[in-house]
Amino acid sequence: MTTTDNQYSGQRFHGENPVLKFDDLDVRFRTEFGTVHAVKGLTLSVEPGEVMALVGESGSGKSVSATTALGLLPKTARIQGETRVADRPINNLSARDLRKVRGKSVAMVFQEPMTALNPVIKIGDQLIESMEVHGVAYGRQAWNRAIELLKAVGIPGAERRVNQFPHELSGGMRQRVVIAMALACDPEVIIADEPTTALDVTVQAEILDLLRSLKDKLNTGILLITHNMGVVADMADNVAVMFKGNIVERGPVEQVLLHPQHPYTKKLLAAVPHLGDGPGQFGEAPNPVAETAEAALEVSNLVVEYHRTGKKPFRAVDDVSFDVRRGEIVGLVGESGSGKSTIGRALLGLIPSHSGQVKVLGEDLLSMKGSEMRQLRKRIGVIFQDPAASLNPRFPVGGVISEPLEVHKVGDRKSREARVHELLEAVQLPRSAFNRYPHELSGGQRQRVSIARALALNPDLLIADEPTSALDVSVQASVLAMFTTLQKEFGFACLFISHDLAVIDSLAHRVVVMQYGKIVEAGTREQVLLNPQQEYTKRLLAAAPVPDPIEQRERRAARHALLKELGDEIVELDTRELDFEK
Template sequence: MQPDIEDIAEEAEGTGEGFSTAPLVVLGIALAILLSYALVKFFINRARGGLPEVDTSAVVHPAEFETDTALRFEDVKVSFATEFGTVDAVKGVSFDIKPGEVVAVVGESGSGKSVTSSTAMGLMADNAKVSGRVFLDGKEVTNISPAKLRSLRGDEIAMVFQEPMTALNPVLKVSDQLVEALQVHNKAFGREALAQAVRLLAEVGIPDPEKRIHEYPHQFSGGQRQRIVIAMAIACNPKMIIADEPTTALDVTVQAEILDLMRRLKDDLNTGILLITHNMGVVADMADRVVVMFQGEVVESGPVNKILLEPEHAYTKRLLEAMPTLGEANIEVNEPTPAEGEDSAMPSVDPEAELHLEAKDLALAYKNKGRSTRVVEGVNFAVARGEILGLVGESGSGKSTVAKAVLGLLEVEEGELLVRGQNLPKLPRAQQKALRREIGVVFQDPAASLDPRFPIGEIITEPMVVHKVGTPKERTARAEELLDAVKLPRTVINRYPHELSGGQRQRISIARAMALSPSILIADEPTSALDVSVQARVLDMFAELQEQYDFACLFVTHDLAVVDQLADQIMVMEKGRVVEQGRKEQILRSPREDYTKRLLAAAPVPHPEEQRIRREARRELLASQGLRRD
């Protein structure tokens, strides 16, 4: 029997229940929201079709000050309450920055540099206790309300962080992020804000800014992303810019470009800059005055020439002595190219040398969805027993890709990769595993490469367990022997990675790499994450181990001073190809190729006058090669 709709309706009326209109209301609201979204997208797309005719010539103009000091710290103290007690991070720091002046704050990790700068921005953790006073153009900022602090950030004081990819929102286009910075501080709105954002990108040297402003951060290179962060920092013409290690994550050539940009903007904007860094070459290149911090205190301060050339405090002297120095190079603008028939990209092999690692016409590619993209082409090199080959070049040049291929983490698409005379890619899987016992590896970040759940002893002996070498007692003895070799006490064998410092963790990584007494060691940027003094100790230890164990080493880095200290040979790579290689003395003192010259000219040295001369020479070199410079 079919139900009668009328009976159902009458029954509903009798019980006081009827058909609800609520779903129709909800549907109407949803349609209104969709229509509003469509209209907004329409007007945004219309705005993108052409920039408005607005005056954007004054997007960047000099900051105006009411006092003669941009930023001043007076007896600033910061302590943190932890479960283990109170930690005094900053202990009465006082210094100031004038308009248009660059003051560099230097010191090792834990010295209090970044914590001190954070007090000016009000970016302190909940467990922090701050005393003392901080003045921004005469206005105290330590005790103002959170709302007023938010209005100051980005408007009167801005920050450039070390890693641009974490400072930019990866899911928002660059246009959205720049426009937001302008709109939040009531500088510009709508199409005018978009036009000013384009002008800002042009100001910091982003090519084709009208089109690229609608791209996402991941579509830009590392140096371009840092330029975008700087564009956001100067968007509101701030009185102060705090630059916290702004070039540490960048290649030497990109670093030089960013420093040139910051120097020009500083002059144009008359902005005070607080530069936090541990690179004394960057200090020599940028700073007017230097403040040296150690364990939360200022131990020395003064003009850059005085601090770098005539330091008085023992800690400052140690920092400068620990800096690896790049020897003087003869970089001639019009130096002739190699003689006819001489290929500077090919290795010079001693026929009597015992080669442990060799590449012949090596080609490497990344595969994705069945498609192969060549990233390394025609690479040839040879590393003999007891030698270190320094592999240098910018990011994306193929350095780490070559290292991955040697480790067996990337298939060889073409050519030969010989390990102790055997072509590794062509061997059966079992023989490949046996041959990989000959290869040790040290990665860039020890915190990421050490398993936090394992004690140090198990971390060091893990390669022995994987390759079934030795008894448990023999493995423990080997771990203790290696701890002695890397100059760590045997008592750390039962401790965990988080209980050690960064330099100690990297020593553990090196000890693990040496567990099977490899004949080949791959070191991928092993010191770039370390403080300068810790780096010096690790490099000294590395050289001692290499002399003791006589292994062949492929040392990947972008720091030419480190290569100058360690390497026997150098191979320079650009865009997946070898540009030049040879003995260290020839590559670093008398380079032949334009790209090598640019790398050397961009490397800063910790001597203000020498760095000024190098900067001018670099400008001449770039001009002679027809390259744009900011």
């Protein structure tokens, strides 16, 4: 049975030799608005060869807790309790002694590899830096070891890659480089802070395979920080759930995920979309669409090219055709670089199309210019991925939502204000939000403002580009529930662009799968997600984790079998390339 924090108090949860231990850790931050109590008496340990998942939403305190182990908290933090790494207390270590611990005893794999890697230093030089600092290897020996590390984490052409810069590598390769850097000095424990959040689903599966083999083959302890319950089900041995600075539940992964005891854990798990459960996971399912329904969007043989000086044009979208009917939600899915967001921008007229035809509500979009285009745009709404970047920070929420009405000269000031209040109610925001600014709202509230703005002109077609990917799982669930309700109420057609197959499964009528600018498979949700015909679709579906550890083990085995059948290698740490083993 899982244990809640008050049941656990003071007991040792694991064995007697943890590689990382927090004992009654308490962290407060001094701010101009008062003291923020971020972590409240955390007691947690990680054993050799164990993956301990610390899960929770933004602001729960999980990343603050982990950062304590590296001594990286700012001077405004007041830390009480004890943190031990490899049985060495680090709370009161000097900056010099902390540098001896970082990389050597405890290493970190950060969420975004491009911010963790120096963009102006070669990969090889970044790998040898920690080796030379800790006296592990120098000069040519260190350089050879860097090559061995890249080979060990499955990067092909390692001798060439060490001389490249981070921007020359793909996102998955960059994350493997970060893991290689973490391994460089053979640490006892690795802290992985959202190590797969920025990655495509197939790359995420490869990174999880790599981390799993790391702990199995080197007996390294891993503290996995994440809000993705599918990743927890795939990786973790034990789980601790954090909420507002407290651990509210902990236990073996199967017990916590399959038999949660605390209301917050139950709420968190209920908010996770489950691939295969279909529409209606978050409230009502969208209305069915008649076969004879009129097309709101018709895309025929669309081609989008990017022209580069002195080089052949790059074809980002290649001969793409699909349609969206009135009242229908079509999911456009694919990995980074597949061309799905480029299609969204082309449909909005934000980038030029090379050839093809796009009809919006029966009108030819590509041939329109000036006032004709503005009139058509009144009938198209758009929701961008990042609400913080798409909302004007100088406008209050009321001004943000009413801006489309003002641009298109719809109504007078009084009627616009009434429309804004009507929309705030529709997206479940209080009337008081009218005079607040975007930075005063949470991420979920900002995305609701984006949806309200998109609906301001009662559009017939809505283009939603990754509208929930930047949100916590419970906020995502509430936004998806609201989105489905609004779609039923307003009846708009929607092109929903996403890389999250479970999200698409929860609301789409039909699915279009893209790879390298081309459509590889299209059909109803049931046809594509439950009975895929194409190899690429099968790979995508096999790589998507589910929040059930037993089912996920079966899915992982099936994915590995599929990869072997297709002649692909399973990514594992190759310890033969390393000169150390625990």
